[in-house]
Amino acid sequence: MYKLKLIVRYLLKQRITHFAVLTVALCVFIVVVVMTVMSGLVGQFKQKNHDFVGDCVVGTKSLVGFPYYEELMADLERLDGIEAVSPVVKNYALLRPQYDREQYVELLGLDPVRHSRVTNFAQTLGYHADDPAKAFVPVYEPNALGCVLGIDLVLWRDARSQYTHDASPRRAAFSLTCFPLNARGAPAMAGTTIVSNQQFYYSDNSHSGIARVDGSTVYIPLEQAQSLCMAGQHKRVSAVHIKFRPGVDLRAGVEQVRGLWGQFKQKRVDAPDGRLLETVTVESWKEYRRAFIAPMEKEETLMSVMFGFVGVTAVFIVFVVFYMIVSHKTKDIGVLKSVGASSASVMGLFSGFAFVVGLLGSVAGIAGGWLFLARINRIEEWLYQRFGFQLWDRTIYAIGEIPHDVQMHTLAVIALFAIVACLIGALVPACNAARLRPVETLHGGRM
Template structure:
């Protein structure tokens, strides 16, 4: 929108408080603050929601892979052939055999339900990576009789590195009096923290050979974890492998295994965006009301400008620029406030918890141990554009009202 010199001068004067116009300036300032808060709320909430999805996806897929191959009976005796076939499939980056079984763990009179996962020594190191908080992964190797525990599980059991934890398996030796459960003791060699509460509270990692011995699987495994080059195309990539497996095994990808969780996040994300957009809409109505008040207060000035040769289009441009400037300044301030809040988000949560004495971020409820954040540039552009467009639309009626002012009627009694 190109303004002439006098139009820029008048628009600048109308943006600043004039004599006896402090109330109008106050309303305009409230409009700016409202736009700022609305934009900041959208940026913060959408970034946190994106962070939730990204963190959950990275941690869940990092633990379970993009897909798993498993049989109806729970055992894959020919797993080596399946691994070789998967590695030959284009788009598959890794195929890891593993054993996974829910059991019970006891230590010092305490008992907890656990999920035992057996992996190769190299796969255990890859899975835990930099998430080790105590002990050493070099202790957790085949035949060592040592295991790795999740941090929350170790806390619940009261176990430390070096503690003897017993694993209880109902699959034991068959006797004339029935099946005798197996109770095997292992030394805790390492404690890790993945960052997902449910996993840190349940997982026990051990070498694949030790898990096979514990569960009496022989040379069989329970499943094969698959990684692909693109998680979003996991279905088409693994379709050839599924055809080759036939009815011997089935493939379940991350979407089917966690469909309800990610679908709930997607629905909540859309709902939050819609609800918080109403805040910006309310702020835009404040801009509309402040401009209407400004037009009413400047009726005499508008009439004089019209008699001096100002065009209707010029007057419309002046008031449209005033309202759009308020919206633009509020949008920029909102973006800045949102980014600052996101940068210090965990400190803000800790401060509120300290002041209120309430635990606002319970990992047992919210899955993750810290408040996540991931800013999507496309969403930021959409939020800013939406605020600017709404602000521009709010200026149309007041600008038209100012342009349609009849100077004869206004100045008749002056």
């Protein structure tokens, strides 16, 4: 009981302990806010990439592609764990608007209905989200070839990350220029030109939420992409995207597809153009998009390391505070030891004091961080209206609302580390207090 009374007394009467609690609270507040926002951004980015490609991809990085994909899709659809599959042609093209400058874009050829069963393609469409079958049908020219443009290629994003949509796609024609390759990887066209051109009309836009995709991708029908980019006797694609049924473990599903692909490739090793199958890999969505996801994860890890140094700073501050407290309370320690308190009890007293400081600081920091995160978007909106300040320029970064959903396990881990940091910071002063002898302390001795 005397330990609790002394802890309360030190908390109430020693102003320097208020400084320790405030320091811990500030550190916890900063870590809670920054880690919540950063983790939210990384989580959103991963989810958008997952939605963009599906669960698994059987594909090649070669622009030549691979044949026999229709037979592969039939085999895949017979597996119990597969819900849907979608063939995709991926290539690069020169986009020439009718009244604007030309630019290089990534070209994706796909079946909009099939692809919407595997990915969130339908939900990204601005005008045909309810009927993706009409995604490539220009409303002003129903018999013409349509194309879907990444939203940043056709619409302007304002400072609040909002786009101004017309009631229907405006009339616009685009010329796509590609270099078609045959099955050997050589130019398929000879003579006066080695490129193929085709005109498309703007039929819709796609807002995937991935800045790199929305600013550089054009979607066209699968057959037209094959005609523009791949020539030869056998039809080819760059990838087959796969969606697993609900409840199927990602790793188990990918391994099942890898097993099927190994058998499929072995049966066609001597078939015409069968050598192209050697370049094909089976990857989960995380592996397929790792070039984009890895930098974000590294930034999150670096941020965690940086805030680890903040924790080290808190340890030193707590050490200084407790060293000063022990230095000024040597007579109290002497009295306790003279009435029978053991060294372990004295050490337990100051360790308990450190625990309470860490607990109070954690609770205050978490409460402050939670309240701040609940209002962070309103605060940013006020700052923008008043001073024109934004954490991220929405005209550059594809960020809408700042993430503010707090994860309970994250708060628990942060609080635990804060308390541990306080205990570590108080360890040396507590040991010194435990080693003091009553005779020295009662005669005014100092540590």
